[in-house]
Amino acid sequence: MDIVRLENVSKVYVTGKVKYPALRNVSISFPKGRFIAVMGPSGSGKSTLLNLIGGLDRPTEGKIISCGRNLEELTSDELAEYRNEKIGFVFQFFNLIGYLNVLENVMLPMAIRGVNEREGREKAMNILRILGLEDKVKKKPNELSGGERQRVAIARALVNDPELILADEPTGNIDSVNAKIIMGIFRKLVDEKGMTIIMVTHNIELSRFCDMVVRLRDGVIENVEEVSEL
Amino acid sequence: MKIKELLKLAFKQLMERRARTILTILAIAVGVTSIVALSAQVEGVSSEIFKSLEKLGPNTIIVTVRSGSLFTDVDVSNVKNLSGVANVAPVFATTARATGINDRITILGASTTAMQTILGSINLIKGETYNDVPSPQAIIGYNIAIDDAGTYRYDIGQPILIRIGSRNIMMITVGILDFYGTSTVINPDNTIFIPIDYIRLLLRTSGYTSMIVKTNSIDDVDNVMNLIRYMFGGRVSITSIKQITSTVQAITAQINLLLVSIAGTSFVAAGLGTFNIMTISVLERIREIGILKAIGMKDRGVLILYLSQGLILGILGSCIGVILGSVIAHVIPILLSSGMMRVEITGQNVLSTYTPAVTPTYILMSIMIAVLVAIVSSAYPAWKAAKMNPVDALRYE
């Protein structure tokens, strides 16, 4: 079963008079319960693809079906609810909120969803414990290492039990040891929880943790490759 | 997202930029402070004036000869017979000098009943009222009897030498009036009361300079004034306490309006300050707005997040303004009475005797203006934030 399906999706960025096609007529399906790597040179449209799937932006043309929704038909409020409940974002630069501590950062998506504070706190603590961050809950993001920050971001992505994790170069700013730890976490989420993860990466080595590699070039899908178990 | 959670987030954002937040709050507080403090002075002074008017009673009409012959006993009884008139107190007023006093004083020939009408009640600190017989007795005002240092110039039983025109007259002090303070029609503290018959005898006149007319009720005032005007024509000037009261009310309202509009200009500054701060705050947080939207905050949530910061600034600014304004309201009269400023009404420095009145009307009004200004000035930045495209916001460096 597919969790995401793109049909003839194009995205053209317009800056002043210059039009730049970042994605060109892309059609692809992502199966549920897999760990998928999106690779390709810089500027090939990887982030654009992820942003469209995540409902952060709308395609210029084409149709995106994700988590059972036709994103085209959603109002901007419904799209916000979709991002909140179905998607968990993990970014290269962590994107944590500086004046909130670790616990508050992780609780934020639940607060937005309207989960009551006690329940939210319990859930956030649980996830932080699993990710080995229970003694950092009162710390501000700038008191943490890169690896720790990214684990906090993963915790934040997981609290609302999303169906899909979208990770844009999640290991781009952390050392290789921590990168492997994060790959381990992702792998476990897919294997044990049946989560679907789409991850943009430059790192061939890390793509070995994945089930499937999608290669992009100049806004076009070059190939899709299943990674066989060793 | 629940409003409570949004407010918490808004508060945390403000706390993150503490110095800037405090400055904005103070800018807003200035306007509130000035409205609260200044309106309290105007209200205080005017209520002081109203109090003294009240002593005379709102049903009082004062008729004074402007030119021509003085009022006769026939005139007095004619006025007494007008419908709606309760009683008439004829008096003879003139200015004079008393030895030992630089300022001119007022000599008022009046019967004890007329005195009662004028003063409300005759409050003596010493001695007693005179008998209504033509003899040289005087009841003297507080400021005449007692000098600035608080010692008696004239005491009971002592003679007082008065000079009216070119004539020197010796009177015996029988009573000393208590301090009356602010007064609008006559100033008892600088007046010497003597029996009406004695002054008429002395000045060889059978007339009166003024009549103090009491009507049966306030509703009769206008009618009686018309009748008196008809009776005497342009020879007399007619004033009623009712008239004075409404004049004072009108003046007070205008002064207050003026103060509020002066204070209002400080709200323009506060508004621009708030707009500036909120715009900077939104610009600084573009990326953060992108994050909030990415994790599911709706446009409305972002809008409320920034509008509520304006609201918080407005409310805190108002609270501080009200507190500061109330304190300053009570400091101003102390500064004024220390002699920095004088506003005299019939020789009295009104500014030294009033109590400032901090009124809920002006508190509420200034809070409303402050909060409104703060919200309006954060509306545009908040709207910009809400409309931001999440991808562009996240890409913002």
Ligand SMILES: Nc1ncnc2c1ncn2[C@@H]1O[C@H](COP(=O)(O)OP(=O)(O)O)[C@@H](O)[C@H]1O
């Ligand atoms: N918001 C935008 N406005 C204009 N151009 C953009 C925008 N986002 C991306 N682009 C351009 O589109 C192309 C693809 O960008 P992106 O999807 O970020 O590539 P990748 O993530 O593969 O490096 C790039 O050339 C980039 O400059």
Ligand SMILES: [Mg+2]
């Ligand atoms: Mg990218």
